[in-house]
Amino acid sequence: MKAVRVGRVGLNAGAAVFCLVWLFPVYWMVNSAFKPSGDLTTETPRFLPFPLTLASFGDAIERPGFISGLYNSLIVTGGVVLLSIGLAFLAAVALARFSFPGRRGFLIGMLVVQMIPGPAMLIPMFLSLKSLNLLNTLIGLTVTQVAGVLPLSIWILRGFVQGIPVELEEAAMVDGATRGQVMRRILLPLTLPGLIATSVFAFIAAWNDYIYAYVTMKDQSKYTLPVWLASFSTAQGNDYGGLIAGSVLFAVPVVVFFMVIQRRLVEGMTAGAVKG
């Protein structure tokens, strides 16, 4: 009995150490963001952010480039989400509801594409955008990001469409509904949770992109938030308060959305590639 109790204690201690290590960076991030900036550079680090202040947030927001970065990020992310989800929904219906030659190949292709290193695609993308005069434009960036987001969106949405009983559509078609009506009136509303989950996935992927925006956007007025944040640290190494507060602002929407779809994201990533 004693061995069991020792095991319990050890187990809980191990879990506690793990939580401590894994939560510490995030705790330190929040702590640093809310501290007065003078407290960031003390001989002994201050472990509690008192007196609380929002000065670092103000500092981040007032820096040149925050508003335009936010605007650019929202436009690009919005464009990527709308484009990917629209295209992915149509493709998902085709892949989930019809059988046709090339269907399997297409699905496997969607998975294999995930393996290509992002930085590898960057070289041809950059050169193509350059020759199309689309460097430094939001449209060019949006299009390149669709490449990263669309394949997995199709894959995830297809799963959601498959989850809807096909009998509903069959019944509607017996009643004389056309294919288009079935898609609009039945599939679309029923797939809504899936569309939301996939949109959130697309949002997170596009919102977090750094490398494409870093390479294609040359003017500071065209930076997205990640590029703005990263440029911030290299330009002025000392303003860690603003940098960390800016990172918190940048991270908040992602963390919130992530909590919402986390369960489904795991399903989407593991499905298909796994055959239990």
Place this chain on the structure above:
Amino acid sequence: MSHTTLKPAAAPTGAAASGEGPRSASGARRGRQPRAIPYTLLAPAAVVLAVVVGYPLVRLVLISFHDYGLRSLFTGVSPWAGFANYTAVFHSADLVPMLVRTALFCLALAAATLVIGMSCALMMKSLGKRMRSLMVFSLITAWAMPNIAATLLWTWLFQPTYGVVNWLLTQTHLFGDLRQHDWTASAVSGLFMVWLLVVWQSVPFVAVTLYAGVSQVPAEYYEAAELDGAGYFRRFRVVTVPFLRPVLLLVAMMSVIWDFNVFNQIWLLTAGGPHGGTSTLVVWAFTKAFASQSYGQGAAIAVLSTALLTVMMWYYVRRMVHAGEGL
């Protein structure tokens, strides 16, 4: 149990499930539709993918056979170079160190991620409810943290003068006074810092996925093994590992792919330095193309690394194709 795991109402992953899932609305069943409809629906996505994925891939290979430098960037003309870019890469003194570093770094990342992730999954299985929730919370928080935010946070944690890590290490009195230690000054400590970051970021996915698998192992298996006198480690070896094999393989393969392709973290923390000492193949391709303006050689490195990854992942690709038969 191939695609059914995607259903919104399904269990967390179902990845290790036993394959009893009904193939309810399997796509292949409706074969009597007019032929053009699926192609019409698929066409917009297919066209966009051809333009943003297919074309760049082809172009990447083409560029790797051209002398594409700064001048070509402005004139748009690039002379055919045959295998010159590839020969240059193969004759480069950097090649062997890059390959070794990439392989070791990737291996160190994947191994640590899997060991820690597996330990987390096993701990979560035996923990009480409250402690388990705390672990899930820790994992999800780290997982949700955007890559860039986490990387910039790392620069602050490891900042030489005021960084909390140096301070904490100094307090342990194990390594002497580290308060002024610059982690990016040497390749080993630079890579170690990146390694910590990437492990911190990748453990959550592995732990949550493996936990979903572990929690599906029927309790009877453990009871039977226990009756036969198997201890904890033996039960792990003869029950958990075989049961989890498909998920373990998937998670291992995905880890290798992700770790091989790590870019932002290296680029922002060390920029591949000092003297290229923390550069991996992916970073090398990037710097060749965008810093040395030698797009042809950068493309050649990118092609080679993609080929290398594909060979390494051949088993995984075959598995996907195999799984594709059930789609």
